[in-house]
Amino acid sequence: MPDIFIAEPKEVKDYPLPQPDYKKREVLETLIEKPHRITFANQKPDEKIVLFLRAHFITNFLWVVIFIFLFFIPVAYSLIFKGNLNPLAFIPGNFIYFLVVFYYLLVFAYALFNFLNWFYNIIIITDLGIVDIDYSDLLYHDVALTNFNLVEDVNYTKVGFFKSLFNYGDLFIQTAGGRENLEGLGIPNPANAAHIISDSIGHGEGSG
Numbered sequence: 001m002p003d004i005f006i007a008e009p010k011e012v013k014d015y016p017l018p019q020p021d022y023k024k025r026e027v028l029e030t031l032i033e034k035p036h037r038i039t040f041a042n043q044k045p046d047e048k049i050v051l052f053l054r055a056h057f058i059t060n061f062l063w064v065v066i067f068i069f070l071f072f073i074p075v076a077y078s079l080i081f082k083g084n085l086n087p088l089a090f091i092p093g094n095f096i097y098f099l100v101v102f103y104y105l106l107v108f109a110y111a112l113f114n115f116l117n118w119f120y121n122i123i124i125i126t127d128l129g130i131v132d133i134d135y136s137d138l139l140y141h142d143v144a145l146t147n148f149n150l151v152e153d154v155n156y157t158k159v160g161f162f163k164s165l166f167n168y169g170d171l172f173i174q175t176a177g178g179r180e181n182l183e184g185l186g187i188p189n190p191a192n193a194a195h196i197i198s199d200s201i202g203h204g205e206g207s208g
Contacts, residue, residue, distance in 0.1 A: 055186035056168035156190035
């Protein structure tokens with residue numbers, strides 16, 4: 001019996017699967033194992049990043065609280081002191097306006113400097129050595145690099161309730177030959193970073 005209706009085979013299109021955006025995901029991370037899109041100056045062509053570290057996000061808690069408090073001081077002042085109760089009522093309105101603008105510029109500058117200090121203070125552990133990037137303000141930053149064969153000792157500290165609760169602490173790396181010692185303050189899971197470095201001591205350029 002002849003078929004009354006035969007459906008033509010549908011063409012199967014090969015749609016590319018969406019790829020994860022590692023660059024966006026890694027921007028504010030504090031601990032990344034084998035990052036995909038992170039590089040640094042003087043990185044060798046065959047050098048691979050094993051661990052990327054910056055201070056745990058909870059270390060920003062204090063300055064964030066201070067920023068919020070400072071941000072709402074003028075608002076609270078305007079609500080508490082109204083009309084004749086305002087002790088600054090004798091100051092011209094235009095001057096008050098510029099004074100408030102200047103105050104908020106200082107408050108946001110305080111937040112910006114603290115954020116940049118957290119964002120750019122970084123420890124990078126590669127398969128060849130360690131990179132310590134220290135940033136203190138807009139005009140000063142220091143980058144220290146050392147190979148594993150120059151590392152003499154590594155230790156970490158994690159003291160206190162909050163450090164134990166959120167699993168963060170300080171990492172200290174002692175180098176040989178009078179070189180600058182490296183440190184990572186407030187980094188997440190410092191024990192893991194210390195174990196990676198201690199397992200790699202003696203490797204790298206110049207090793208036997």
